[in-house]
Amino acid sequence: MAEFVRVAEVVECADPSSQLVEVDGEMVALFCVGGQFYALDDVCTHDGGPLAGGELTDHKIACPRHGAKFDIRTGAALSMPAVRATQSHDVKVDDGKVWVRLRSGKRADGPAAHGLGSIAPPPPAASPLPLATAAPVAGTASEAPAPAASAAVSAILCEDSVREILKEVKDPELFVNIVDLGLIYGVTLSPAADAPDKQHVSVDMTMTSPACPAGPQLIADTKRAVSAHANVSAVEVRIVMDPPWTPDRMTDAARDQLGIF
Numbered sequence: 001m002a003e004f005v006r007v008a009e010v011v012e013c014a015d016p017s018s019q020l021v022e023v024d025g026e027m028v029a030l031f032c033v034g035g036q037f038y039a040l041d042d043v044c045t046h047d048g049g050p051l052a053g054g055e056l057t058d059h060k061i062a063c064p065r066h067g068a069k070f071d072i073r074t075g076a077a078l079s080m081p082a083v084r085a086t087q088s089h090d091v092k093v094d095d096g097k098v099w100v101r102l103r104s105g106k107r108a109d110g111p112a113a114h115g116l117g118s119i120a121p122p123p124p125a126a127s128p129l130p131l132a133t134a135a136p137v138a139g140t141a142s143e144a145p146a147p148a149a150s151a152a153v154s155a156i157l158c159e160d161s162v163r164e165i166l167k168e169v170k171d172p173e174l175f176v177n178i179v180d181l182g183l184i185y186g187v188t189l190s191p192a193a194d195a196p197d198k199q200h201v202s203v204d205m206t207m208t209s210p211a212c213p214a215g216p217q218l219i220a221d222t223k224r225a226v227s228a229h230a231n232v233s234a235v236e237v238r239i240v241m242d243p244p245w246t247p248d249r250m251t252d253a254a255r256d257q258l259g260i261f
């Protein structure tokens with residue numbers, strides 16, 4: 001088992017603060033919040049972003065690259081685009097100094113058993129996203145080719161067939177379709193006023209976070225995919241952030257693809 005390594009003086013650590021320290025050749029993000037110290041791998045599990053340089057809010061650290069949040073007490077991933085915990089490490093304070101011991105071989109998805117014995121309990125669930133007022137958002141045109149409408153649903157236009165079409169639209173970072181991700185809140189069809197044999201399709205869609213960088217692309221891809229159906233006159237995509245998306249909206253298929261068990 002690894003040994004504890006002295007990494008900082010308590011009096012030199014602001015509260016709250018985060019800093020980068022080296023332990024046995026590994027870069028570790030050290031946090032001080034509420035008089036307690038916590039240590040995580042300085043690695044975001046989404047795409048390797050440096051956590052020590054992120055924004056620290058209470059016991060959450062936000063990756064500076066794409067905004068995924070982690071619980072500094074456990075390493076648990078709290079928001080997309082990260083879906084896996086980052087490694088937490090043992091921390092102790094002795095004689096005014098902070099010591100860290102590397103842990104390895106498992107992820108800290110549950111309550112941490114490290115630290116000084118007075119660690120606050122972990123949050124009950126993944127952190128909710130901020131609420132936002134539902135509002136129509138215009139899609140962004142793109143030059144990318146439209147996903148082809150599924151041949152299996154090309155003849156019949158109904159809510160189920162629209163959802164099948166929407167499975168052809170994938171989140172560009174997670175490579176999982178937006179239906180299995182749980183981003184589709186509703187599909188409404190209504191007769192087109194100017195074309196009796198066609199329908200107007202309205203899709204209520206949410207995002208994994210309010211500032212999701214993939215949002216404009218997802219809206220544009222959704223419009224193109226549904227518009228490709230011969231019986232569609234127009235497509236409206238409304239972005240709805242209330243209720244906020246949470247990981248438990250994903251289907252088992254999405255969880256399998258993302259390696260979440």
Ligand code: FES
Nearest residue numbers: 044047049063066
């Ligand atoms: S690398 Fe951290 S959120 Fe993407």
